Amino acid sequence: MSTSSELTPSVxxxxxxxxxxxxxxxxxxxxxxxxxxxxxxxDDPNVKVVVLPCSGMVKPSQMELALAQGAGATFxxxxxxxxxxxxxxxIMIKERLEGExxxxxxxxxxxxxVGMFFFTMKDKHPFxxxxxxxKALAFKS
Amino acid sequence: MYRKFLSLLKNLxxxxxxxxxxxxxxxxxxxxxxxxxxxxxxWFLIFSGILLWMYYIPTLERAWSSVNYISALPLIEKGVVxxxxxxxxxxxGSIIRGIHRYGAAGMMIATILHMLRVYFTDRHRSxxxxxxxxxxxxxxxxxxxxxTGYLLVWDNRAxxxxxxxxxxxxxIPIFGQGLSSFFIGGDGITDYTLIxxxxxxxxxxxxxxxxxxxxxxxxxxxxVTPSRATNFLVLGxxxxxxxxxxxxxxxxxxxxxxxxxxxxxxxxxSDAPANIGxxxxxxxxxxxxMFPYYLIEKLGITGAWWIMGISTILLIxxxxxxxxxxxxxxxxxxxxxxGCTFCSLDCPFEAITMQDRAPGxxxxxxxxxxxxRCSECGICVGACPFQAIELPNMDSKAIDGDVMxxxxxxx
Numbered sequence: 001m002s003t004s005s006e007l008t009p010s011v012x013x014x015x016x017x018x019x020x021x022x023x024x025x026x027x028x029x030x031x032x033x034x035x036x037x038x039x040x041x042x043d044d045p046n047v048k049v050v051v052l053p054c055s056g057m058v059k060p061s062q063m064e065l066a067l068a069q070g071a072g073a074t075f076x077x078x079x080x081x082x083x084x085x086x087x088x089x090x091i092m093i094k095e096r097l098e099g100e101x102x103x104x105x106x107x108x109x110x111x112x113x114v115g116m117f118f119f120t121m122k123d124k125h126p127f128x129x130x131x132x133x134x135k136a137l138a139f140k141s
Numbered sequence: 142m143y144r145k146f147l148s149l150l151k152n153l154x155x156x157x158x159x160x161x162x163x164x165x166x167x168x169x170x171x172x173x174x175x176x177x178x179x180x181x182x183x184w185f186l187i188f189s190g191i192l193l194w195m196y197y198i199p200t201l202e203r204a205w206s207s208v209n210y211i212s213a214l215p216l217i218e219k220g221v222v223x224x225x226x227x228x229x230x231x232x233x234g235s236i237i238r239g240i241h242r243y244g245a246a247g248m249m250i251a252t253i254l255h256m257l258r259v260y261f262t263d264r265h266r267s268x269x270x271x272x273x274x275x276x277x278x279x280x281x282x283x284x285x286x287x288x289t290g291y292l293l294v295w296d297n298r299a300x301x302x303x304x305x306x307x308x309x310x311x312x313i314p315i316f317g318q319g320l321s322s323f324f325i326g327g328d329g330i331t332d333y334t335l336i337x338x339x340x341x342x343x344x345x346x347x348x349x350x351x352x353x354x355x356x357x358x359x360x361x362x363x364x365v366t367p368s369r370a371t372n373f374l375v376l377g378x379x380x381x382x383x384x385x386x387x388x389x390x391x392x393x394x395x396x397x398x399x400x401x402x403x404x405x406x407x408x409x410x411s412d413a414p415a416n417i418g419x420x421x422x423x424x425x426x427x428x429x430x431m432f433p434y435y436l437i438e439k440l441g442i443t444g445a446w447w448i449m450g451i452s453t454i455l456l457i458x459x460x461x462x463x464x465x466x467x468x469x470x471x472x473x474x475x476x477x478x479x480g481c482t483f484c485s486l487d488c489p490f491e492a493i494t495m496q497d498r499a500p501g502x503x504x505x506x507x508x509x510x511x512x513x514r515c516s517e518c519g520i521c522v523g524a525c526p527f528q529a530i531e532l533p534n535m536d537s538k539a540i541d542g543d544v545m546x547x548x549x550x551x552x
Contacts, residue, residue, distance in 0.1 A: 015551035057519030082173030
Protein backbone atom coordinates (compact mmCIF):
# COMPACT_ATOMS: atom_id res chain seq x y z
CA MET A 1 0.00 0.00 0.00
CA SER A 2 1.37 3.38 -0.98
CA THR A 3 1.56 6.29 1.45
CA SER A 4 0.43 9.71 0.37
CA SER A 5 4.02 11.01 0.33
CA GLU A 6 5.00 8.32 -2.15
CA LEU A 7 2.10 9.30 -4.40
CA THR A 8 3.09 12.98 -4.37
CA PRO A 9 5.54 13.77 -7.16
CA SER A 10 8.91 14.63 -5.66
CA VAL A 11 9.94 18.27 -5.82
CA UNK A 12 13.28 19.05 -7.36
CA UNK A 13 15.94 20.61 -5.14
CA UNK A 14 16.12 23.49 -7.62
CA UNK A 15 12.46 24.20 -7.04
CA UNK A 16 12.92 23.98 -3.27
CA UNK A 17 15.88 26.32 -3.37
CA UNK A 18 13.66 29.13 -4.65
CA UNK A 19 11.43 28.80 -1.60
CA UNK A 20 11.84 31.08 1.40
CA UNK A 21 10.43 29.71 4.64
CA UNK A 22 9.25 32.33 7.11
CA UNK A 23 8.33 31.99 10.77
CA UNK A 24 5.89 34.78 11.50
CA UNK A 25 4.38 35.97 14.78
CA UNK A 26 0.61 36.24 14.42
CA UNK A 27 0.63 39.58 16.26
CA UNK A 28 3.25 41.31 14.13
CA UNK A 29 2.41 41.93 10.45
CA UNK A 30 -1.22 41.13 9.41
CA UNK A 31 -0.09 37.71 8.20
CA UNK A 32 -3.50 36.01 8.01
CA UNK A 33 -4.67 38.43 5.32
CA UNK A 34 -1.35 38.19 3.47
CA UNK A 35 -1.31 34.43 2.81
CA UNK A 36 -3.31 31.92 0.77
CA UNK A 37 -4.46 28.43 1.78
CA UNK A 38 -1.04 26.99 0.90
CA UNK A 39 0.49 29.44 3.41
CA UNK A 40 2.23 31.32 0.60
CA UNK A 41 2.31 35.12 0.45
CA UNK A 42 -0.12 36.63 -2.08
CA ASP A 43 2.60 39.10 -3.06
CA ASP A 44 5.31 36.49 -3.44
CA PRO A 45 4.12 32.85 -3.66
CA ASN A 46 7.67 31.56 -3.21
CA VAL A 47 7.61 32.84 0.35
CA LYS A 48 5.81 30.31 2.53
CA VAL A 49 5.18 30.86 6.19
CA VAL A 50 4.54 29.09 9.45
CA VAL A 51 2.40 31.25 11.73
CA LEU A 52 3.24 31.14 15.43
CA PRO A 53 1.83 32.82 18.56
CA CYS A 54 5.14 34.64 19.13
CA SER A 55 8.46 34.97 17.32
CA GLY A 56 10.15 33.85 20.56
CA MET A 57 8.72 30.38 19.94
CA VAL A 58 10.99 29.83 16.96
CA LYS A 59 13.93 27.51 17.58
CA PRO A 60 17.06 28.33 15.57
CA SER A 61 17.20 24.60 14.80
CA GLN A 62 13.90 24.94 12.89
CA MET A 63 15.43 27.59 10.64
CA GLU A 64 18.47 25.33 10.20
CA LEU A 65 16.08 22.51 9.30
CA ALA A 66 14.42 24.63 6.60
CA LEU A 67 17.82 25.41 5.05
CA ALA A 68 19.00 21.79 5.38
CA GLN A 69 15.85 20.58 3.63
CA GLY A 70 16.59 22.80 0.66
CA ALA A 71 14.99 26.20 1.32
CA GLY A 72 16.81 29.05 -0.38
CA ALA A 73 16.49 31.26 2.69
CA THR A 74 14.57 31.53 5.93
CA PHE A 75 13.45 34.38 8.15
CA UNK A 76 11.61 35.20 11.31
CA UNK A 77 9.23 38.14 11.71
CA UNK A 78 8.22 39.40 15.15
CA UNK A 79 6.57 42.45 16.70
CA UNK A 80 8.32 45.82 16.61
CA UNK A 81 11.31 45.96 18.95
CA UNK A 82 10.08 47.21 22.30
CA UNK A 83 6.51 46.19 21.57
CA UNK A 84 6.35 42.38 21.78
CA UNK A 85 2.89 41.39 22.98
CA UNK A 86 4.58 38.84 25.25
CA UNK A 87 7.23 41.37 26.27
CA UNK A 88 10.45 39.66 25.23
CA UNK A 89 9.78 37.18 22.41
CA UNK A 90 11.37 39.29 19.67
CA ILE A 91 14.40 40.04 21.83
CA MET A 92 14.85 36.33 22.59
CA ILE A 93 14.84 35.20 18.96
CA LYS A 94 17.08 38.10 17.93
CA GLU A 95 19.60 37.17 20.59
CA ARG A 96 19.41 33.48 19.69
CA LEU A 97 20.04 34.17 16.03
CA GLU A 98 22.88 36.55 16.89
CA GLY A 99 24.48 33.90 19.09
CA GLU A 100 23.96 35.75 22.36
CA UNK A 101 21.37 33.46 23.95
CA UNK A 102 20.84 29.72 24.10
CA UNK A 103 19.85 27.82 22.03
CA UNK A 104 21.95 29.58 19.40
CA UNK A 105 22.02 29.37 15.64
CA UNK A 106 24.89 27.10 14.57
CA UNK A 107 28.05 28.93 13.60
CA UNK A 108 28.18 26.96 10.36
CA UNK A 109 24.83 28.36 9.20
CA UNK A 110 25.07 30.79 6.28
CA UNK A 111 23.93 34.09 7.88
CA UNK A 112 23.10 35.66 4.53
CA UNK A 113 20.24 33.19 4.23
CA VAL A 114 18.78 33.92 7.67
CA GLY A 115 16.66 37.06 8.05
CA MET A 116 15.05 38.88 10.97
CA PHE A 117 12.24 41.42 10.70
CA PHE A 118 10.39 43.26 13.41
CA PHE A 119 7.24 45.07 12.36
CA THR A 120 3.86 46.16 13.71
CA MET A 121 0.48 44.99 12.42
CA LYS A 122 0.33 48.18 10.34
CA ASP A 123 3.62 47.51 8.55
CA LYS A 124 2.59 45.20 5.69
CA HIS A 125 4.34 47.21 2.99
CA PRO A 126 7.54 48.01 4.89
CA PHE A 127 7.77 44.28 5.61
CA UNK A 128 7.35 43.33 1.95
CA UNK A 129 10.02 45.86 0.96
CA UNK A 130 12.44 44.55 3.60
CA UNK A 131 11.69 40.97 2.54
CA UNK A 132 12.43 41.77 -1.11
CA UNK A 133 15.78 43.30 -0.12
CA UNK A 134 16.61 40.29 2.03
CA LYS A 135 15.75 37.88 -0.79
CA ALA A 136 17.88 39.82 -3.24
CA LEU A 137 20.88 39.55 -0.92
CA ALA A 138 20.24 35.93 0.07
CA PHE A 139 19.92 34.67 -3.51
CA LYS A 140 22.85 36.76 -4.74
CA SER A 141 25.31 34.92 -2.51
CA MET B 142 -18.65 43.80 21.66
CA TYR B 143 -16.11 44.61 24.38
CA ARG B 144 -13.48 42.54 22.56
CA LYS B 145 -14.15 44.54 19.39
CA PHE B 146 -13.73 47.72 21.41
CA LEU B 147 -10.37 46.50 22.75
CA SER B 148 -9.34 45.53 19.23
CA LEU B 149 -10.25 48.99 17.92
CA LEU B 150 -8.22 50.64 20.68
CA LYS B 151 -5.24 48.48 19.76
CA ASN B 152 -5.56 49.37 16.08
CA LEU B 153 -5.65 53.07 16.87
CA UNK B 154 -2.68 52.81 19.23
CA UNK B 155 -0.52 50.87 16.77
CA UNK B 156 -1.40 53.32 13.95
CA UNK B 157 -0.38 56.24 16.13
CA UNK B 158 2.84 54.54 17.21
CA UNK B 159 3.69 53.73 13.62
CA UNK B 160 3.76 57.47 12.93
CA UNK B 161 6.06 58.01 15.92
CA UNK B 162 8.31 55.20 14.62
CA UNK B 163 8.76 57.14 11.40
CA UNK B 164 10.08 60.07 13.42
CA UNK B 165 12.11 58.22 16.03
CA UNK B 166 12.72 54.65 14.75
CA UNK B 167 11.57 51.67 16.83
CA UNK B 168 14.68 51.85 18.97
CA UNK B 169 13.94 55.31 20.39
CA UNK B 170 10.16 55.46 20.29
CA UNK B 171 9.37 56.86 23.76
CA UNK B 172 6.02 55.04 23.76
CA UNK B 173 7.89 51.73 23.80
CA UNK B 174 9.38 52.80 27.17
CA UNK B 175 6.05 53.80 28.64
CA UNK B 176 6.62 51.74 31.79
CA UNK B 177 10.19 52.86 32.37
CA UNK B 178 9.53 56.60 32.13
CA UNK B 179 7.60 56.97 35.42
CA UNK B 180 10.38 55.09 37.23
CA UNK B 181 13.01 57.27 35.56
CA UNK B 182 11.19 60.42 36.70
CA UNK B 183 10.77 58.94 40.17
CA TRP B 184 14.56 58.93 40.61
CA PHE B 185 14.62 62.68 39.96
CA LEU B 186 11.85 63.14 42.50
CA ILE B 187 13.80 61.17 45.10
CA PHE B 188 17.02 63.14 44.62
CA SER B 189 15.41 66.58 44.31
CA GLY B 190 13.22 65.66 47.31
CA ILE B 191 16.29 64.88 49.42
CA LEU B 192 17.77 68.29 48.53
CA LEU B 193 14.52 70.08 49.41
CA TRP B 194 14.23 68.14 52.66
CA MET B 195 17.61 69.52 53.80
CA TYR B 196 16.04 72.98 54.17
CA TYR B 197 12.41 72.15 54.84
CA ILE B 198 11.05 72.82 58.35
CA PRO B 199 7.73 71.04 59.02
CA THR B 200 6.11 73.48 61.45
CA LEU B 201 3.11 75.75 60.94
CA GLU B 202 5.26 78.77 61.59
CA ARG B 203 8.15 78.00 59.29
CA ALA B 204 7.06 75.55 56.59
CA TRP B 205 6.04 78.20 54.07
CA SER B 206 9.05 80.45 54.76
CA SER B 207 11.48 77.50 54.55
CA VAL B 208 10.08 76.57 51.13
CA ASN B 209 10.26 80.23 50.14
CA TYR B 210 13.87 80.37 51.29
CA ILE B 211 14.69 77.41 49.04
CA SER B 212 13.08 78.69 45.90
CA ALA B 213 12.76 82.48 46.06
CA LEU B 214 14.08 84.21 42.98
CA PRO B 215 15.64 87.66 43.08
CA LEU B 216 13.20 90.23 41.79
CA ILE B 217 13.62 90.65 38.09
CA GLU B 218 15.87 93.60 37.43
CA LYS B 219 16.33 94.82 33.90
CA GLY B 220 14.44 91.81 32.65
CA VAL B 221 17.04 89.31 33.83
CA VAL B 222 16.63 86.58 36.45
CA UNK B 223 19.72 84.93 37.85
CA UNK B 224 18.78 81.69 39.60
CA UNK B 225 22.33 81.41 40.93
CA UNK B 226 22.01 84.64 42.95
CA UNK B 227 22.43 83.55 46.58
CA UNK B 228 21.02 86.80 47.95
CA UNK B 229 17.45 85.52 48.00
CA UNK B 230 17.75 81.86 49.00
CA UNK B 231 19.52 78.74 47.84
CA UNK B 232 21.40 79.07 44.53
CA UNK B 233 19.41 77.19 41.90
CA GLY B 234 16.86 76.37 44.61
CA SER B 235 14.00 77.29 42.29
CA ILE B 236 15.37 74.87 39.70
CA ILE B 237 15.57 72.03 42.25
CA ARG B 238 12.04 72.79 43.43
CA GLY B 239 10.97 73.06 39.79
CA ILE B 240 12.41 69.61 39.06
CA HIS B 241 10.40 68.28 42.01
CA ARG B 242 7.26 70.15 40.98
CA TYR B 243 7.34 69.37 37.27
CA GLY B 244 8.77 65.90 37.84
CA ALA B 245 5.71 65.14 40.00
CA ALA B 246 3.39 66.29 37.21
CA GLY B 247 5.49 64.32 34.71
CA MET B 248 5.31 61.19 36.82
CA MET B 249 1.52 61.34 37.01
CA ILE B 250 1.22 62.02 33.27
CA ALA B 251 3.65 59.19 32.47
CA THR B 252 1.87 56.81 34.86
CA ILE B 253 -1.53 57.55 33.28
CA LEU B 254 -0.09 57.17 29.76
CA HIS B 255 1.52 53.87 30.80
CA MET B 256 -1.78 52.61 32.12
CA LEU B 257 -3.72 53.73 29.03
CA ARG B 258 -1.15 52.19 26.71
CA VAL B 259 -1.28 48.86 28.56
CA TYR B 260 -5.09 48.92 28.43
CA PHE B 261 -5.28 50.06 24.80
CA THR B 262 -2.99 47.25 23.66
CA ASP B 263 -4.90 44.65 25.69
CA ARG B 264 -1.98 43.83 27.95
CA HIS B 265 -3.79 44.06 31.24
CA ARG B 266 -5.86 40.89 31.30
CA SER B 267 -5.67 37.29 32.47
CA UNK B 268 -2.17 36.25 33.57
CA UNK B 269 -1.17 39.91 33.81
CA UNK B 270 -3.61 40.72 36.62
CA UNK B 271 -0.95 41.24 39.29
CA UNK B 272 1.05 43.92 37.42
CA UNK B 273 -2.23 45.63 36.52
CA UNK B 274 -3.74 45.66 40.01
CA UNK B 275 -0.44 46.66 41.64
CA UNK B 276 -0.32 49.39 38.98
CA UNK B 277 -3.74 50.66 40.07
CA UNK B 278 -2.46 50.71 43.66
CA UNK B 279 0.63 52.60 42.49
CA UNK B 280 -1.54 55.16 40.72
CA UNK B 281 -3.51 55.79 43.91
CA UNK B 282 -0.28 55.98 45.91
CA UNK B 283 1.34 58.43 43.48
CA UNK B 284 -1.79 60.58 43.76
CA UNK B 285 -1.62 60.46 47.56
CA UNK B 286 2.10 61.30 47.67
CA UNK B 287 1.56 64.16 45.21
CA UNK B 288 -1.28 65.67 47.23
CA THR B 289 0.67 65.45 50.49
CA GLY B 290 3.51 67.23 48.67
CA TYR B 291 1.18 70.15 47.99
CA LEU B 292 0.19 70.21 51.67
CA LEU B 293 3.79 70.54 52.86
CA VAL B 294 4.16 74.04 51.41
CA TRP B 295 1.46 75.15 53.85
CA ASP B 296 0.03 77.98 51.82
CA ASN B 297 -3.62 78.99 51.47
CA ARG B 298 -4.23 76.17 49.03
CA ALA B 299 -2.64 73.58 51.35
CA UNK B 300 -4.93 74.68 54.17
CA UNK B 301 -8.01 74.45 51.94
CA UNK B 302 -6.97 70.99 50.72
CA UNK B 303 -6.43 69.88 54.32
CA UNK B 304 -9.92 70.99 55.35
CA UNK B 305 -11.55 69.30 52.34
CA UNK B 306 -9.54 66.12 52.76
CA UNK B 307 -10.61 65.95 56.41
CA UNK B 308 -14.25 66.32 55.36
CA UNK B 309 -13.79 63.72 52.62
CA UNK B 310 -12.27 61.20 55.03
CA UNK B 311 -14.80 61.97 57.76
CA UNK B 312 -17.59 60.89 55.39
CA ILE B 313 -16.41 57.27 55.64
CA PRO B 314 -18.94 55.38 57.79
CA ILE B 315 -17.85 54.33 61.31
CA PHE B 316 -14.10 54.96 60.94
CA GLY B 317 -14.33 58.36 59.25
CA GLN B 318 -13.89 60.62 62.28
CA GLY B 319 -10.99 58.57 63.63
CA LEU B 320 -9.23 58.50 60.27
CA SER B 321 -9.75 62.21 59.85
CA SER B 322 -8.03 62.88 63.18
CA PHE B 323 -5.29 60.44 62.21
CA PHE B 324 -4.80 62.39 58.98
CA ILE B 325 -4.03 65.67 60.75
CA GLY B 326 -2.32 64.10 63.76
CA GLY B 327 -4.85 65.11 66.43
CA ASP B 328 -8.14 66.93 66.91
CA GLY B 329 -6.92 70.16 65.37
CA ILE B 330 -4.20 71.47 63.09
CA THR B 331 -0.95 71.83 64.98
CA ASP B 332 2.76 71.46 64.27
CA TYR B 333 2.15 67.71 64.51
CA THR B 334 -0.05 68.02 61.42
CA LEU B 335 2.82 69.02 59.19
CA ILE B 336 5.07 66.35 60.66
CA UNK B 337 2.29 63.87 59.86
CA UNK B 338 2.02 65.19 56.29
CA UNK B 339 5.79 64.96 55.92
CA UNK B 340 5.63 61.35 57.09
CA UNK B 341 2.82 60.61 54.62
CA UNK B 342 4.82 62.18 51.79
CA UNK B 343 8.14 60.44 52.46
CA UNK B 344 6.59 57.20 53.75
CA UNK B 345 4.31 57.04 50.72
CA UNK B 346 7.25 57.57 48.39
CA UNK B 347 9.07 54.72 50.12
CA UNK B 348 6.00 52.53 49.76
CA UNK B 349 6.12 53.20 46.01
CA UNK B 350 9.38 51.22 45.90
CA UNK B 351 7.75 48.26 47.64
CA UNK B 352 4.74 48.34 45.32
CA UNK B 353 7.06 48.59 42.32
CA UNK B 354 8.67 45.37 43.49
CA UNK B 355 5.23 43.73 43.50
CA UNK B 356 4.57 45.33 40.09
CA UNK B 357 7.71 43.71 38.65
CA UNK B 358 7.65 40.42 40.53
CA UNK B 359 6.02 38.46 37.70
CA UNK B 360 7.93 40.14 34.90
CA UNK B 361 11.25 38.70 33.73
CA UNK B 362 13.65 41.41 32.56
CA UNK B 363 11.33 44.39 33.19
CA UNK B 364 12.22 47.47 31.15
CA VAL B 365 13.35 49.91 33.85
CA THR B 366 15.52 52.25 31.77
CA PRO B 367 14.24 54.26 28.82
CA SER B 368 16.44 54.72 25.76
CA ARG B 369 19.07 57.46 26.04
CA ALA B 370 17.13 59.68 23.63
CA THR B 371 13.97 59.29 25.74
CA ASN B 372 15.97 60.09 28.89
CA PHE B 373 17.20 63.35 27.41
CA LEU B 374 13.75 64.21 26.10
CA VAL B 375 12.05 63.73 29.48
CA LEU B 376 14.81 65.47 31.44
CA GLY B 377 14.80 68.30 28.89
CA UNK B 378 11.06 68.87 29.34
CA UNK B 379 11.40 69.00 33.12
CA UNK B 380 14.41 71.34 33.11
CA UNK B 381 12.95 73.70 30.52
CA UNK B 382 9.69 73.89 32.46
CA UNK B 383 11.55 74.46 35.75
CA UNK B 384 13.52 77.31 34.19
CA UNK B 385 10.72 78.86 32.15
CA UNK B 386 7.94 78.95 34.76
CA UNK B 387 9.63 78.81 38.16
CA UNK B 388 7.86 76.98 40.97
CA UNK B 389 8.00 79.68 43.64
CA UNK B 390 5.93 81.08 46.49
CA UNK B 391 3.94 84.15 45.54
CA UNK B 392 4.91 86.73 48.15
CA UNK B 393 3.25 90.03 48.89
CA UNK B 394 6.33 91.74 47.56
CA UNK B 395 5.99 89.94 44.22
CA UNK B 396 2.28 90.72 43.96
CA UNK B 397 2.96 94.39 44.55
CA UNK B 398 5.58 94.49 41.84
CA UNK B 399 3.77 92.18 39.36
CA UNK B 400 0.00 92.45 40.01
CA UNK B 401 -0.90 89.88 37.35
CA UNK B 402 1.61 87.29 38.57
CA UNK B 403 -0.92 85.28 40.58
CA UNK B 404 -3.11 84.79 37.53
CA UNK B 405 -0.17 83.86 35.36
CA UNK B 406 1.51 81.20 37.47
CA UNK B 407 -0.98 80.34 40.17
CA UNK B 408 -1.29 76.70 39.01
CA UNK B 409 2.44 76.19 39.40
CA UNK B 410 3.37 78.49 42.22
CA SER B 411 2.34 78.40 45.85
CA ASP B 412 0.02 80.98 47.37
CA ALA B 413 0.44 83.21 50.40
CA PRO B 414 1.07 81.51 53.79
CA ALA B 415 -1.89 79.61 55.21
CA ASN B 416 -4.12 81.44 57.60
CA ILE B 417 -5.84 78.83 59.77
CA GLY B 418 -9.55 79.46 59.95
CA UNK B 419 -9.67 81.40 56.67
CA UNK B 420 -10.54 79.49 53.52
CA UNK B 421 -9.63 81.45 50.41
CA UNK B 422 -11.92 81.55 47.40
CA UNK B 423 -10.83 80.45 43.92
CA UNK B 424 -8.28 77.80 44.84
CA UNK B 425 -6.26 76.87 41.75
CA UNK B 426 -6.29 73.12 41.17
CA UNK B 427 -3.34 71.30 39.71
CA UNK B 428 -4.92 69.22 36.94
CA UNK B 429 -2.93 66.06 37.61
CA UNK B 430 -3.17 65.77 41.38
CA MET B 431 -6.12 67.81 42.53
CA PHE B 432 -8.92 66.42 40.38
CA PRO B 433 -10.48 64.72 43.45
CA TYR B 434 -11.01 68.21 44.94
CA TYR B 435 -12.54 69.40 41.71
CA LEU B 436 -14.95 66.46 41.98
CA ILE B 437 -15.70 67.35 45.59
CA GLU B 438 -16.46 70.92 44.58
CA LYS B 439 -18.70 69.94 41.67
CA LEU B 440 -20.41 66.78 42.98
CA GLY B 441 -20.13 67.09 46.74
CA ILE B 442 -18.33 64.64 49.01
CA THR B 443 -20.74 61.74 48.44
CA GLY B 444 -20.68 62.18 44.67
CA ALA B 445 -16.88 62.30 44.64
CA TRP B 446 -16.73 59.11 46.72
CA TRP B 447 -19.08 57.37 44.29
CA ILE B 448 -17.15 58.42 41.20
CA MET B 449 -13.76 57.50 42.62
CA GLY B 450 -15.01 54.29 44.21
CA ILE B 451 -16.68 53.02 41.03
CA SER B 452 -13.67 54.00 38.90
CA THR B 453 -11.34 52.11 41.23
CA ILE B 454 -13.58 49.01 41.23
CA LEU B 455 -13.77 49.05 37.41
CA LEU B 456 -9.98 49.28 37.21
CA ILE B 457 -9.59 46.38 39.64
CA UNK B 458 -11.99 44.05 37.78
CA UNK B 459 -10.70 45.03 34.30
CA UNK B 460 -8.12 42.20 34.02
CA UNK B 461 -10.72 39.52 34.68
CA UNK B 462 -13.07 40.33 31.81
CA UNK B 463 -13.47 39.09 29.11
CA UNK B 464 -12.06 35.67 29.89
CA UNK B 465 -9.95 33.93 27.26
CA UNK B 466 -10.00 30.22 26.45
CA UNK B 467 -6.92 28.76 28.08
CA UNK B 468 -6.29 25.55 26.17
CA UNK B 469 -2.68 25.88 25.08
CA UNK B 470 -0.76 26.10 28.33
CA UNK B 471 2.84 24.89 28.10
CA UNK B 472 3.44 21.30 29.20
CA UNK B 473 6.72 19.79 30.35
CA UNK B 474 7.63 16.34 29.00
CA UNK B 475 9.22 14.91 32.08
CA UNK B 476 11.25 12.22 30.34
CA UNK B 477 12.99 14.76 28.10
CA UNK B 478 13.60 17.59 30.59
CA UNK B 479 17.28 17.83 31.54
CA GLY B 480 16.79 20.68 34.01
CA CYS B 481 18.92 23.03 31.88
CA THR B 482 16.83 26.07 33.07
CA PHE B 483 16.70 27.73 29.63
CA CYS B 484 12.89 27.82 29.60
CA SER B 485 12.73 29.20 33.13
CA LEU B 486 15.28 31.91 32.29
CA ASP B 487 13.41 33.00 29.17
CA CYS B 488 9.79 32.86 30.37
CA PRO B 489 8.68 36.53 30.32
CA PHE B 490 6.10 36.06 33.07
CA GLU B 491 8.01 33.95 35.62
CA ALA B 492 5.64 31.05 34.94
CA ILE B 493 8.31 28.33 35.02
CA THR B 494 10.15 27.31 38.16
CA MET B 495 12.87 24.71 38.46
CA GLN B 496 12.19 22.10 41.11
CA ASP B 497 14.28 19.27 42.54
CA ARG B 498 13.70 15.83 41.06
CA ALA B 499 13.37 12.76 43.23
CA PRO B 500 16.69 11.39 44.57
CA GLY B 501 18.33 8.97 42.16
CA UNK B 502 16.94 10.68 39.04
CA UNK B 503 19.18 11.09 36.01
CA UNK B 504 18.87 14.88 36.21
CA UNK B 505 18.79 17.12 39.25
CA UNK B 506 16.05 19.58 38.26
CA UNK B 507 12.79 19.61 36.35
CA UNK B 508 10.85 22.54 34.91
CA UNK B 509 7.37 23.08 36.36
CA UNK B 510 4.81 25.35 34.68
CA UNK B 511 2.55 27.45 36.93
CA UNK B 512 -0.59 27.37 34.80
CA UNK B 513 -2.17 30.60 36.05
CA ARG B 514 0.90 32.58 34.98
CA CYS B 515 1.39 30.95 31.57
CA SER B 516 0.63 33.25 28.62
CA GLU B 517 0.71 30.42 26.02
CA CYS B 518 3.31 32.42 24.06
CA GLY B 519 5.63 29.47 23.41
CA ILE B 520 8.84 31.35 24.23
CA CYS B 521 9.78 28.44 26.50
CA VAL B 522 9.34 26.10 23.52
CA GLY B 523 11.80 28.19 21.52
CA ALA B 524 14.22 28.12 24.45
CA CYS B 525 14.25 24.33 24.85
CA PRO B 526 16.87 22.49 22.81
CA PHE B 527 15.48 19.11 23.92
CA GLN B 528 11.83 19.46 22.88
CA ALA B 529 10.97 18.91 26.52
CA ILE B 530 8.39 21.68 26.80
CA GLU B 531 5.62 22.14 24.26
CA LEU B 532 2.35 23.94 23.58
CA PRO B 533 -0.20 21.10 23.22
CA ASN B 534 -1.93 22.67 20.19
CA MET B 535 1.31 23.33 18.31
CA ASP B 536 4.30 21.24 19.28
CA SER B 537 7.79 21.34 17.76
CA LYS B 538 7.19 18.21 15.70
CA ALA B 539 4.12 19.80 14.11
CA ILE B 540 6.12 22.91 13.23
CA ASP B 541 8.92 20.81 11.73
CA GLY B 542 6.23 18.93 9.77
CA ASP B 543 4.82 22.24 8.51
CA VAL B 544 8.28 23.30 7.32
CA MET B 545 8.72 20.02 5.43
CA UNK B 546 5.24 20.28 3.92
CA UNK B 547 5.88 23.85 2.71
CA UNK B 548 9.12 22.77 1.07
CA UNK B 549 7.39 19.81 -0.56
CA UNK B 550 5.12 22.26 -2.37
CA UNK B 551 8.21 23.66 -4.08
CA UNK B 552 8.36 26.98 -5.89
